[in-house]
Amino acid sequence: MSDLFASAGLDKDLARPLADRMRPQTLGEVVGxxxxxxxxxxxxxxxxxxxxxxxxxxxxxxxxxxxxxxxxxxxxxxxxxxxxxxxxxxxxxxxxxxxxxxxxxxxxxxxxxxxxxxxxxxxxxxxxxxxxxxxxxxxxxxxxxxxxxxxxxxxxxxxxxxxFQALDEEAIGQLLTRAEAIMARPLPLDDDARAALARMADGDGRAALTLAEELWRSAGEGETFDTAGLVSVIQRRAPIYDKGQEGHYNLISALHKCVRGSDPDAALYYLARMLDGGEDRLFIARRLVRMAVEDIGLADPQALVIANAAKDAYDFLGSPEGELALAQAAVYLATAPKSNALYNAYKASMRAAKEHGSLMPPKTILNAPTKLMKQEGYGADYVYDHDAPDAFSGQDYWPEKLGRQRFYDPVDRGFERDIRKRLEWWDKLRRERG
Incomplete structure (x- = not known):
């Protein structure tokens, strides 16, 4: 084998990838x-x-x-x-x-x-x-x-x-310094490009050494690359992102929490990470719709409209133009007033529906299409709300065995502030009219 390398004009050790030649020999040499x-x-x-x-x-x-x-x-x-x-x-x-x-x-x-x-x-x-x-x-x-x-x-x-933690830029820098010692020559990069290389490695020491090796192969005698030259030589390294695995769920979770926490800049950052990683744009659009109904709800009824419009705009425009619509929706949602009152009300109503079984609604609000049903009292004494003062009759719509419940408790933010005032007014009329 040594004769084969010699006949090709290659040193056997130099033929090995740099990352393999630089494997630590002791635990103390492991960086990061x-x-x-x-x-x-x-x-x-x-x-x-x-x-x-x-x-x-x-x-x-x-x-x-x-x-x-x-x-x-x-x-x-x-x-x-x-x-x-x-x-x-x-x-x-x-x-x-x-x-x-x-x-x-x-x-x-x-x-x-x-x-x-x-x-x-x-x-x-x-x-x-x-x-x-x-x-x-x-x-x-x-x-x-x-x-x-x-x-x-x-x-x-x-x-x-x-x-094991992704290597930070300091650890990547240590690896590059060791590589220069082994290669007996400096990296053909200025200071800014060297820092850019450490970032492009994305925490992967092996990738950093592979990129460095590519630079040494590409540099001419005495040539030094700036950041633009670095990018032109090695193009770019694809970010670590597996759409079927944990990174996918981590970033969508981060995006959702940034929207909920009203931080539009952080939301844009994680949206950009997902777009850059090749995430399915319609998956992102569906999650934006979910955020609109879960974390904003009726505090801003336009949030759902905006999120759905962003999905339709992406469908219509495609990439890359349609991605701006997703960014617009993310910023709108992040800056909208927040409320999970509707989300909580939905969960509470589902629990009540499951716990109390098939309770009969009051006969007053049931239709009576047959004579027998009329005789049974279906629809009797029903008050048509539009004919009542303030278009509000105050009649009881709840099953008798369950009684009146309160699931929806609007917050004092955004449009829900107006809804709360409306509900309080109706409660007052309901008490007055018995």
């Missing part, structure tokens, strides 16, 4: 995860006890999960075995477990690292339980998805979840 591998980190404390137990590493790509697992095996003198849930099935697991048992009989324990462990189904995850319990393996699973949702409770009860 001091809460795990620092002097008082969670893994540091576990190593002091001499037993780490089974672990689940949860965090975004490029934060060192695989590297830390490999280093843990070295620190604890365990045989390191790595598989990927994407390419492995139950038959593969059985082979791995059998090899671990044989190794154990020879006096060597096994640390089994399972990348993308959330890709296994429930039956495959259950297969780990007996070999974890009898000590055949120490499991270290890595996942980019929330273990609470993606892994079963039985496995989680036998493993400790440790969270």
């Amino acid at each position: 995860q001091d809460h795990l591998v620092g002097p008082d980190g969670a893994l540091t404390r576990l190593l002091r006890t001499g037993s780490i137990g089974s672990l689940i590493f949860w965090g975004p790509p490029g934060t060192g999960k695989t590297t830390v697992a490999r280093l843990l095996a070295h620190e604890t003198s365990l045989h390191f075995e790595q598989i990927s849930a994407i390419f492995s099935g139950v038959a593969d697991l059985k082979k791995v477990f059998e090899a671990a048992r044989a190794r154990r009989q020879m006096g060597t324990a096994t640390l089994l690292f399972v990348d993308e462990i959330h890709r296994f189904n429930r039956a495959q995850l259950d297969a780990f339980l007996p070999v974890m319990e009898d000590g055949t393996i120490t499991l270290v699973g890595a996942t980019t998805e929330n273990p609470s949702f993606e892994l079963n409770a039985a496995l989680l009860s036998r493993a400790r979840v440790l969270t």
